[in-house]
Amino acid sequence: MSIRAVVGVGCGDVRRMVTGLDLHATLHGIVMDAVGAVPSAQRGSLVARDGEQLVYKASVGLAGVLVSPQEVVGGAGPATVLSTLSTLSTLSTLSTADSADSARVMAAADWYREHLPGASALHLVPAGAVVVLTPVHVQGQTIGVLAVEQPDGQAPSAEASARLRALAASAGAALERRELYNDKARSAQEVRVLEEVLNAVAARTSTHELVEMISKGIKSVQLGPQWRSVHLVLLSDAPSGGARGDAAAREIRIYHVPHRSPLSFWNNVRDGALTAGRSVGLHVDVRNAPAHSAVEQRAILEDAIDRGVNGIAVAPITPEVLEPAIRRAAEAGIPVVTIDTPPAEGSRARAYIGTDNVAAGRLAAEMMARLLPGGGKIGAQTFWLSAINSRERIEAFRAAALGARTPLDLQPPSESRFDMELGMQIAREAVQTGGVAGALGVCAVNGLSWGAAARALGRAGELKIVAFDLLTDTLEMLREGTIHAVLVQREHEMGYRAVKLLHDMASKGVEAALAGLPTRAGSGGGSALRFIDTGVDVVTIERTPWSLPLSDYLPLDANRKAAKRREQLPYESRDKELLLVTVDAGNEGYRDERAPLDARSMVGRVLSTARPIIVDTHSGELHDAPDVVEARGRGAHTLVGVPLLAGGSAFGALVLESGRRAACSLDDLTTIERVVDTMAVAIENARLVHRITERTHALEHANRHQESLLDTIRELSSPVVPIARNILVMPIVGTMDAQRSGRFIESMLQDVTEHHARVVLVDVTGMAFVDAASVEHLLRAARAARLLGAEVVLVGITPAAARLMVEQGVDLGSLITRSTLELGFAYALSKTGGQIVYRRSPHLQPV
Numbered sequence: 001m002s003i004r005a006v007v008g009v010g011c012g013d014v015r016r017m018v019t020g021l022d023l024h025a026t027l028h029g030i031v032m033d034a035v036g037a038v039p040s041a042q043r044g045s046l047v048a049r050d051g052e053q054l055v056y057k058a059s060v061g062l063a064g065v066l067v068s069p070q071e072v073v074g075g076a077g078p079a080t081v082l083s084t085l086s087t088l089s090t091l092s093t094l095s096t097a098d099s100a101d102s103a104r105v106m107a108a109a110d111w112y113r114e115h116l117p118g119a120s121a122l123h124l125v126p127a128g129a130v131v132v133l134t135p136v137h138v139q140g141q142t143i144g145v146l147a148v149e150q151p152d153g154q155a156p157s158a159e160a161s162a163r164l165r166a167l168a169a170s171a172g173a174a175l176e177r178r179e180l181y182n183d184k185a186r187s188a189q190e191v192r193v194l195e196e197v198l199n200a201v202a203a204r205t206s207t208h209e210l211v212e213m214i215s216k217g218i219k220s221v222q223l224g225p226q227w228r229s230v231h232l233v234l235l236s237d238a239p240s241g242g243a244r245g246d247a248a249a250r251e252i253r254i255y256h257v258p259h260r261s262p263l264s265f266w267n268n269v270r271d272g273a274l275t276a277g278r279s280v281g282l283h284v285d286v287r288n289a290p291a292h293s294a295v296e297q298r299a300i301l302e303d304a305i306d307r308g309v310n311g312i313a314v315a316p317i318t319p320e321v322l323e324p325a326i327r328r329a330a331e332a333g334i335p336v337v338t339i340d341t342p343p344a345e346g347s348r349a350r351a352y353i354g355t356d357n358v359a360a361g362r363l364a365a366e367m368m369a370r371l372l373p374g375g376g377k378i379g380a381q382t383f384w385l386s387a388i389n390s391r392e393r394i395e396a397f398r399a400a401a402l403g404a405r406t407p408l409d410l411q412p413p414s415e416s417r418f419d420m421e422l423g424m425q426i427a428r429e430a431v432q433t434g435g436v437a438g439a440l441g442v443c444a445v446n447g448l449s450w451g452a453a454a455r456a457l458g459r460a461g462e463l464k465i466v467a468f469d470l471l472t473d474t475l476e477m478l479r480e481g482t483i484h485a486v487l488v489q490r491e492h493e494m495g496y497r498a499v500k501l502l503h504d505m506a507s508k509g510v511e512a513a514l515a516g517l518p519t520r521a522g523s524g525g526g527s528a529l530r531f532i533d534t535g536v537d538v539v540t541i542e543r544t545p546w547s548l549p550l551s552d553y554l555p556l557d558a559n560r561k562a563a564k565r566r567e568q569l570p571y572e573s574r575d576k577e578l579l580l581v582t583v584d585a586g587n588e589g590y591r592d593e594r595a596p597l598d599a600r601s602m603v604g605r606v607l608s609t610a611r612p613i614i615v616d617t618h619s620g621e622l623h624d625a626p627d628v629v630e631a632r633g634r635g636a637h638t639l640v641g642v643p644l645l646a647g648g649s650a651f652g653a654l655v656l657e658s659g660r661r662a663a664c665s666l667d668d669l670t671t672i673e674r675v676v677d678t679m680a681v682a683i684e685n686a687r688l689v690h691r692i693t694e695r696t697h698a699l700e701h702a703n704r705h706q707e708s709l710l711d712t713i714r715e716l717s718s719p720v721v722p723i724a725r726n727i728l729v730m731p732i733v734g735t736m737d738a739q740r741s742g743r744f745i746e747s748m749l750q751d752v753t754e755h756h757a758r759v760v761l762v763d764v765t766g767m768a769f770v771d772a773a774s775v776e777h778l779l780r781a782a783r784a785a786r787l788l789g790a791e792v793v794l795v796g797i798t799p800a801a802a803r804l805m806v807e808q809g810v811d812l813g814s815l816i817t818r819s820t821l822e823l824g825f826a827y828a829l830s831k832t833g834g835q836i837v838y839r840r841s842p843h844l845q846p847v
Helices: 011-018 023-037 108-115 158-203 207-221 264-280 294-307 319-331 357-371 388-402 420-433 446-456 472-480 491-508 510-514 550-566 602-609 626-633 666-717 738-755 772-787 799-807 821-832
Strands: 044-050 053-060 075-078 104-107 130-138 141-150 227-235 251-256 283-290 311-314 336-339 351-354 376-382 408-410 438-441 464-468 485-489 530-533 536-540 577-584 591-596 613-616 638-646 649-658 721-724 727-734 759-767 791-795 816-818
Touching (some): 023 053, 023 158, 075 108, 104 108, 108 130, 108 141, 158 472, 158 550, 207 472, 207 666, 283 294, 294 311, 311 491, 357 388, 357 408, 357 536, 376 388, 420 438, 446 464, 446 472, 472 550, 491 510, 602 638, 602 649, 626 638, 738 772, 759 772, 759 821, 816 821
Parallel strands (some): 311 577, 376 438, 438 464
Antiparallel strands (some): 044 053, 044 141, 053 075, 227 251, 613 638, 638 649
C-alpha cells in the first residue's frame, strides 16, 4: 500500500488500520471513545496489570490534574484494586445485575490520589465526581480497568454503560492479541539466544562478548523483570570438575556489561563472510577499524594490498578517505567490493553489496505515514550525515513524506557520531522541546536513542518510532511497544555475498563474475558499479498487511543462515586470502575486576551450594550479605544468582539485578538456567581451548629446544678436526643409523673439499657398537670420499668390535684400518709425505 492510500482516511477507519501496528493508538482511541460515551466526561484512562503494579496504557485529559502538562504513561499504583473491584459500589443504572462485567465507582479524588502519581491539582476535580471503573478481562481474568471520570456523579445511561463494556472488551481483545504475539516472540527469541550462545562455543567468543550477548539476550526475552544489571562472576582459577564447596578463600573475577554500541550487526556480517569462506575453501581475514577512524581503516587496506590478498570487502566509514587505497588495490589487480555503504562517486570499487537505501527510506516513510495518518513533525538521527547510506535513506524518506496528502514534516536530521550518550541527549531534547510526533532511527542504535528518550519522558508508545536494524535492545523496545516498526537489513547476507562474489572473481575472472549483475543507479566513473541488493524485512510485533510479526521473523532469519551453512559452492584451494574490513564499536565499555570471594555473600552461597538463589534485598535470610547490601544501595529489590556448572560443581555465577519486587518468577528462573547452562558450555570450551593452546605452545617450545639440543649433540658427535695439512679426523660418538649417515657423509665431503684433505681418519672408539649395518654406512662414506680423491682410514676398533664384525661376517674390502688414532695418524703422514718430529720443551729440565 502506498502512502497516499493511508493518509486522509477517516478517524474510525484509521483506528482499525493501525490495530496491530500501533497498540498505543488503538488503546488511546478506545479511551477517547469511552470518554465520549459518558456525557460531560473529560478525563479517562486505561490501566492494566504489570506484575504487582498497574501501568497506564493510554490516557485522555489527565494533564489537568498533574504537575506536568504531559499525559501520564507509567505507573498507576498497586494492582490490588483489581481484586477488590467487587467490593466497590455500583450505581443503580450502570447495569441490571451485579456481574463481573459490572462497572464500579470510586470517588474521583480517591482514585487519582491512589493511582495517579503526581496528581497535585486535585482541587480541580469537581466535588462529588466519581470514576466509573469498567473491568477489562483476558481469558476470564481481570487484568485492568477502563476508568472514566463522571464529573456530576450521575450514573451513565444503560446505553453508555453497554458502550463502556464493549470498549473494555475491545481493549481486552487488543491486549490479549498483543500478549499472544509477545509470547510467541519471547519463545522465538529464547531459541535465538540459545543458538547464539552455541555459536559462540564454536567461534571461541571472548568472555566479555559472551557476557554482553547473554545480558542483552536475557533482557530481550524477559521484559517483566526489567533487569537493570547482568554480570558474570567466575572463580579465577576454578578447575573444571573440582570438588563442590572448595570455593572458599578463592579469588573471583567479575565481568561487567559495557554501555556501548551493540556488536551484533557487525558480528552477523563477519559470520556470513566466514560461512562463505568455509564453503569455498578460502581464508577470510576479518579486521575491524574504530568507528571514528577512517584513516585507520585505510591503513588496514594498504597493509592488505602490500600482503597481496586476493580480494577485499570493506564497509567504508568515510568512502572518500578510503578511495585512494581502493584505487591502489585496483592498480595492483586486487578487486574491492563495499558492503553496507556504497563507495564514493567514481570509485574503482567493482560492486556494492547491501541494502537499497533509497527503497528502504521510502519504506520507512510509508510505515511512518501509517503510524501518523494525521501527519506531524518527524525527528531523524543517524551516525554521520556524511555517510552515503544515511544520506540516501533520509532523502528518500523526505521525498516520500512530501508526496503524501498530509505531509510528514521531516526536521533537519542530527548525528550521534557513534556516541550513544550524545545520541540519547539529542533525542531527548528533540522529544522534549521539538514537538516531534514521530522519530526515524536511520542506523542501528539511533532507534534506541529515540526509544530511551520516549521512555524517560513518558511518551513510550505515543512517540511513533521507525528504526533500522534489529539489535537485541531494539527487539526489547519493539516487544514493549516503544519502537513500532523496524526495517531489518540482512547483514549476514552482505558478508556472505561479498565473499562469494570475490571468490567468483578470483576463480572465473572479474568481468565474468560481474556479468549479469545490475548496475547501481547513479554510479559513474570509469566503470559502472555493480549492485547486489540484499533486501530488508519490515518487522513489527504483530502481523500486518505490510510487515512480518517478530515471532515469524526470528525463525525465518535463523533458517536463512542455516541454509547458507548448508549451501554447496565450488571449492577453491586454500592458497587464496580475502580481507573483510568492518567497523568496531570499541572496547571502552568492557570492565572486569578481581576480588576475594566472600563466603558470606550471595555469590559465595551460589558457588558453594551449586544451586540458584532468588533474594529479596529488603528481607530474607541473605538480606545482610555484602553483595546484597551493595545491590540494595543501587536500588535493586530482586537479586538472582544462577551457577555455571561443570562436573556437578560451580565455577561461576550469573548475577541479575532488578528494581522490581518479586521480579523473578520460577518460569523466569527456568529460562535463565537454560541460557546459563549453555553459557557454561561456551566458557568451559573457551577455557579448554585456552589450556590446549597454552599446552601446545609449551610443547612447541619444548620441541624446538629439544631439536636444538639434538642438533648440538649431532654436531658434537661427529666433529671434523683438521690435525695436519691434508689430514682430517672425524670421531663418531653413539650409533650410526641411516639418518645420521646422510648427515655424516654430507659433512665429511664438505670438509674434504674445504680443507683439500687426502686422508680422513674416522675414529669409531666412541661408537656404541660396530655391526654390519654401521660398517655398511662407513663403507658408503669411504666410497664417497674416494670420489673426491680422499682416503678413509678406520681407527679405534676395539677387540670387542673386531670380534663382532668377524662373527657377523663383515667384509671391509679395501678399507684401511688401524687399532689406534696414533697409528692411523702415522699412516696418514706417510701418505701425505709428512713426519712426526719429537722436540723437548725448553721449559722442561733434564732428570
